[in-house]
Amino acid sequence: MRLGGQLDRGPLHRRLAQDRVPHRGGDRAAAAPRRPEPPPVGDALDRRGLRHHPVGHRGVRALAPGRHRRIGPRDHHLRRGIRRRGLLGRLVPGRGHRPHGHRRLRPHVVVQPPLPPDRGPHLVLVPGATGIRADRTDRTAAHHLLEEVITVSTHPVLDWSRSAEHLRRSHGVTTDPRPDEDGHYPCVLTRGSGTRVYDLDGNAYLDLTGSFGSVLIGHAEPAVVRAVTDVLSEGNLFYTGASPRRLALAERLLDWFPWSEQAIFYRTGSCAVSAAARLAQHATGRNRVLSSGYHGWHDWHLEAVPEAKPKTFESYATEFHNDLALYRSWLDRHGEEIAAVVVTPEPHRFDHAYYQELREVAKEHGCLFVVDEVKTGFRAGAGGFSALAGIEPDAVTVSKGMANGHSISAVVGQRQLTQELSEAHVWSTYQNEQVGFAAALASLDFLERHDVAAVTRRTGEAVRQGVLQLFAEHGLPVGAPGWGPMFELDFDAADEGLAERLEAALLRHGIFCDTGDDFNMMFHTAEHTDELLERFAAALGDL
Amino acid sequence: MRLGGQLDRGPLHRRLAQDRVPHRGGDRAAAAPRRPEPPPVGDALDRRGLRHHPVGHRGVRALAPGRHRRIGPRDHHLRRGIRRRGLLGRLVPGRGHRPHGHRRLRPHVVVQPPLPPDRGPHLVLVPGATGIRADRTDRTAAHHLLEEVITVSTHPVLDWSRSAEHLRRSHGVTTDPRPDEDGHYPCVLTRGSGTRVYDLDGNAYLDLTGSFGSVLIGHAEPAVVRAVTDVLSEGNLFYTGASPRRLALAERLLDWFPWSEQAIFYRTGSCAVSAAARLAQHATGRNRVLSSGYHGWHDWHLEAVPEAKPKTFESYATEFHNDLALYRSWLDRHGEEIAAVVVTPEPHRFDHAYYQELREVAKEHGCLFVVDEVKTGFRAGAGGFSALAGIEPDAVTVSKGMANGHSISAVVGQRQLTQELSEAHVWSTYQNEQVGFAAALASLDFLERHDVAAVTRRTGEAVRQGVLQLFAEHGLPVGAPGWGPMFELDFDAADEGLAERLEAALLRHGIFCDTGDDFNMMFHTAEHTDELLERFAAALGDL
Missing domain, CATH: 3.90.1150.10 (Aspartate Aminotransferase, domain 1)
Structure with a gap:
């Protein structure tokens, strides 16, 4: 049974339907040739494993010519200026380089990011300026040169030949x-x-991108790396699910969402929302779900991605496309069939009063109110978006930002919902990986401390x-x-x-x-x- | 639309329906009190962080009394014998211990597993024998003592008080x-x-249990630990999905299943089979799936877990319960609606000819044939169960044993199936975690090398x-x-x-x-x- 016919979908939904999926498919592929091909660039690595790019033409022209000299490791002011910008980690002496197709050697600057020096091939080189006048080696000159370094470094001289080769090899396999x-x-x-x-x-x-928003505190954050490393030698997964780390993380989540009573864990956001939907069905004895926003790729939610929907499949979920009038009328007509309302916060489109109203109407009809905070739960701070909006849902689903890119998700909710676990059969093998718990605990520490x-x-x-x-x-x-x-x-x-x-x-x-x-x-x-x-x-x- | 009415379900299915789910719920809870309560046992840790258990009574009685002496680190034969059994790693000198409620000190053996000594609290102590006659400290005596050590260590003197306390605290949260x-x-x-x-x-x-069969080469296998550790400091997840590790793993999987052309990755077995089902729908333009065996917790497969099924939900999947006559008749009647047949190998119930026949009949009706090798794919060796059964499916789904307990799964299949990815919208944020790829590559190395x-x-x-x-x-x-x-x-x-x-x-x-x-x-x-x-x-x- 389906609750409504063809609807006017909101602008975000239209983007999802018309723009986003093709955006990753045909349209983008067609648009790709517009992108200029990277110019052919010398690709040799020197003995230290550093790659040398030639200097971009605009960068060279912008430099006032004068007495040239190399920029050496003693140019403290340059290095300080560079560091202050947070752009580059360490200035190492440039060396003469013969760019591909050029006869004349050009001195240039080589800049390393703040990385362990043994990481060889991923040192980043910023092609440097051709020179600097000796009488300008003061702070101003340093600043000017730095501007040039930045300008040059951001010039379209990027070499993507290895990436291109990898994509060619990879795509078929x-x-x-x-x-x-x-x-x-x-x-x-x-x-x-x-x-x-x-x-x-x-x-x-x-x-x-923050890897789809999941890496919230920076890639390879050392605190998270340490926490996960410590776990590995003790084993990652056991037959029993309870563990001190799971308990500690659950307690942290209940503190984060102070109205909540229990936390249960999955690996992906899609799975957490799917579990919440089924738990709501069991908790209420009702079968339908009313949703808005994106909740992942599983079957029940395919109405949000019409392209992916097999022709005859009918889900128990219905989109209300953030249309408040429609929402009200559906609940009035079919309220007692609706187990839960599941909404993804869209703070750039709706104010807090909107979400408060959604919740109020859902409660009037005895529906559970689930906020899909997969994106917002940690980005918004303690309490997630729900706290900002001043609402207490029956459950939230969280994932991104919880473990800084490690796969873990959770349903954090009232016991009314989570107590249906045994009946609802929403479990899987990897639910209690220690790596996810450890990464999440370290990430939450960081989120709070900073x-x-x-x-x-x-x-x-x-x-x-x-x-x-x-x-x-x-x-x-x-x-x-x-x-x-x-x-x-x-x-x-x-x-x-x-x-x-x-x-x-x-x-x-x-x-x-x-x-x-x-x-x-x-x-x-x-x-x-x-x-x-x-x-x-x-x-x-x-x- | 549903293809059939109420069916005679096979014995495994009956176990799943009648035994397994309650087995984890009420029935077991009711049966639990039969289990004897662990006896109260002294729980103090000594200065070295070792826990001392008193000697079990039966173990003590079984020892012939005689001249007592401690078993020291120089008892090489004992240590060798103990090692040979693979039971225990290192024999450390026992010390006098005053068990809870006992007045007399008893010398005992303390045995450490082969673990880094700095791992403090998880040293395992095997309560030792009360003594050994001096004239029997030869190989035979060593063997006898060892028997006792084993007997004593396996006595019902286990102290589960910390576990019990943890479960009490954990369950509510x-x-x-x-x-x-x-x-x-x-x-x-x-x-x-x-x-x-x-x-x-x-x-x-x-x-x-092997953690549901996923830990195939041993918990915390050092080769896997090393591989994952190396990944962490480079970042775990990026916005682009292609990576050298993903390509390397895909190439390994195509070698493992030589008939296959592409591999795509997920985090759980449930997700991989769900993706395969949807890909098959898109590849064939048909909407239904005929399945047998367990394929995870997602909605489309709920018919296999009737308890979890909301009353009005109708899936596009139908179970044929390994009934070959039923299977044939459904395909005869509805073959052109069936996108794929998805079967989990049950080598303890059916011979290879059965699976060959399933495949043949599916092909006659133009259905894709997917073997859910989540359990068997690596346990069965190269080619998985399909190779043992002499069949070439259109796709297999794999997970357990691939990364030794780290969550990763894959659909490995013909390009006909996997090329539908863009349309089928079967992707999620964590699909390309480097940790999973690294763990899988190290595990596959190990699987092949040993x-x-x-x-x-x-x-x-x-x-x-x-x-x-x-x-x-x-x-x-x-x-x-x-x-x-x-x-x-x-x-x-x-x-x-x-x-x-x-x-x-x-x-x-x-x-x-x-x-x-x-x-x-x-x-x-x-x-x-x-x-x-x-x-x-x-x-x-x-x-």
Whole structure:
């Protein structure tokens, strides 16, 4: 039985249906050729395993020529200036280099990121300036040179040949309906450290995706790495599910959501929401679910992704597309069939009163109210989005940001819901992996100790405002709705293709993002807001 | 639409429906009080963090009294004998101990498992003999003492007070519909090393569950630990999905299943089979799935777990309960609606010809044939069960044993199936975790280098035969159908309650298993077959 016919779907839903899925498929593939091919670049590694890129032409021209000299390890002011920007870790002496196709040796700067020196191939090289006048080796000169270093470093001289080769080899053997499948991105990200990700070719990017928002406190955060390492030698998975780490994490989650009574664990957000839906069915003896927003890829929720829906499959879930009138009328007509209302917060579209009203109406009809906080649960700070909105749900589902990229998710709820576990058969083999618990405990420690939510809200808002200002300066009608810690770009009023061109330009200028998805701030971005906006500005000048 | 009415369900299905789910719920809870309460035991840790258990009475009585002396570190023959049995790692000098409620000090043996000495609290102590006659300190004496050590160590003097306290605290806060929920087991397993698991109270058990069969090469196998540790500092998850580890693992899987063309990855077995079902729908343009066996907890498969099924939910999947006549008739009547046949191998019930016939009939009707090798894919050796049965499916789903307890699963199939990815929307955030790839690559190395499948088949068969012989000797009508590497106990002809009593006795005698589930052999069991059977024999004498 289906509760309604064809509906007017909200704008977000339309994007999901019309833009997002093809966006990862055919449309993007067609758009791909517009992206300029990376220029052929010398690819040799020197004896130290460092890669040398030639200097981009614009960077070279922008330098005032004068007496040239190499920039050496004693140029403390340069190194300090570079460090202060949080851009680069260590300045090492440049050496003469013969770029591919050029006859003349050019001195250049080699900059290493703050990484263990034994990590060989993923050192990042920033092609340096051709020279600097000797009489300007003061702080101003240092600053100017640094500007040039940055300008040069963000020039479209990125070499993606290894990534390209890998994608060619990989696609036939293993694939994934994610951006990489259609060569959406020319690079293959293989390493991360803090806010930065690095591709197979050694290029570095500021990461605005946070791996779908799951890496909230920075890639390879040492506290999380240590916690997981400690677990491994004790074994990861046992037949009994209870464990001190599970208990400790559950207690932390009950503190985080103070209205909650029990926490149960899964590996993915999709699974947690699926479990919550079934638990609600058992707790209420009702069979249908009324939902809005995206809740993962499982069958019950396919109505949100019409392309994926087999023709004759009918789910027990119905979308109300955030249409409050429709929501009310469905509950009035079918309230006693609805086990739960499941909503994903969209703080950039609806105010808190909207969610309070959703909850109130659900309660009037005896439905459980579940907030899908997979994205917002930790990004929003203690209590998740629910606390911001001033509501107490019957359960929340959480995952992203809980364990900084390690797969774990949870249903945190009232005992009324979770007590139905034995009957509802919502369990699986890997539910109690110790790695996930350890990673989550270390991440929650970090979130609380550093007040990550407050920091990302502040820095994220600065980035959001900065981005909006840059769009305005360039006369581009692009919006940035959302919160600081998680906003998206709105290209509705912009020329077709701008989203793709911008994404490609940002990539060339050292920013990794998906202009069709959220921009997820990470904790460390506090240090990198200026750099991010500088790179953004450079990209807008190079669309 | 449903293809058939109420059916005669096969014996396994009946067990699933009638036994297994309540088995984890009410029935077991009711049966629990039969289990004897652990006796009160001194629980103090000494300065070295070692726990001292008093000697079990039967063990003490069994020793011929004589001149007593402590067993010291120079008793090489003892240590060698102990090592040869694979039971214990290192003999450390015993010290006088005043057991709770006893006045006289008793010398005893303290035995450490082969673990890093800095692992403090999880040292395992085996209560030792009260003494040994000086004139018997030869190999025979060593052997006799060893017998005693084993006898004493397997006595029902286990202290589960910490586990009990943990379960009491834990249950209200976090729970899980797995055996621990209802106190099915009195112990909480928190550490594993090789074939052994250890509970919160420091008791050691030979693990016959292999954590649901997923830990195939031993808990905390160092090669896997190293591989995962190496990954952590490079970051675990990135926005792009392709990576050298994913490609390497996919290539390994295509070698493992030589007929296959592509591999795609998920975190759990349930998710992999769900993805395969949807991919088949997209690949064929048909909507229904015909299945037998257990394929996880997701909605489409709820018919296999009737308790969990909301009353009005209708899935696109139909169980044929391994009824070949029914299978044929459904395909004859509805063949062109069936996208795929999905079967879980049950080698203890059906021969290879049966699966060959299933495949043949499916192909006649243009259905894809998917073998759910989540349990068998690696346990059965290269090619999985499909290779043993001489069939080439269109896809297999694999998970357990692939990454030795780390959550990863895969659909390995023909490109016809996997190419539908973009359309089928079967992706999720954590699909490309590096930890899973690294753990799987290290595990596959190990599986191939040590021919794990052959070893577990050999040792498992020895255990299965040994267990059958012991049941016969004790006049217990219990069967052990299955393969060596994975068999189950059949209590159909036995007294009610025997399964529970046996499980409790095995636990007291240092064997951790679930008599209602598979007995999964691990690789290291090669070294421990004798010990396992000795413990089993002791448990049968103590039912």
